[in-house]
Amino acid sequence: MKIEGEAKLLRIFLGENDRISHMPVYEKIVIEARKNNLAGATVYKGIMGFGGNSRIHSAKILRLSEDLPLVVEIVDEQKKIEDFIPIVENIFDDANCGGLITMEKADIIKYTSNKK
Secondary structure, three states: OOOOEEEEEEEEEEEOOOEEOOEEHHHHHHHHHHHOOOOOEEEEEOOEEEOOOOOEEEOOOOOOOOOOEEEEEEEEOHHHHHHHHHHHHHHHHHHOOOOEEEEEEEEEOOOOOOOO
16 A cells, blocks of 8 residues: 555544443454555553543552543545544444544655565
8 A cells, every 4th residue: 555645644532441342442443444444543542631521531550540541543545534534433423432533634754564
């Protein structure tokens, strides 16, 4: 796969405990991104944050929060990202969870896959 120049960065904010049945929502998003032939996806785990309910989630040693903030980032061509957004919205609906979806311009400098 070759992607060059202007693309879009899809950023999805959610909680670590968000689930569909027994599957974490972040995992479902990554699996669906792969099924839809997106260039790649990365999940980041935050150490502190808050969302729509304004409850702070933290990884501090004295507060054993297991619902830390997560961010899923996906970069690909604009059309593929736009086509994927309704899938993420459906995942949020199925999980009955909150979240935030953002999209911004990304300039791809170099994208290569392993040559093995």
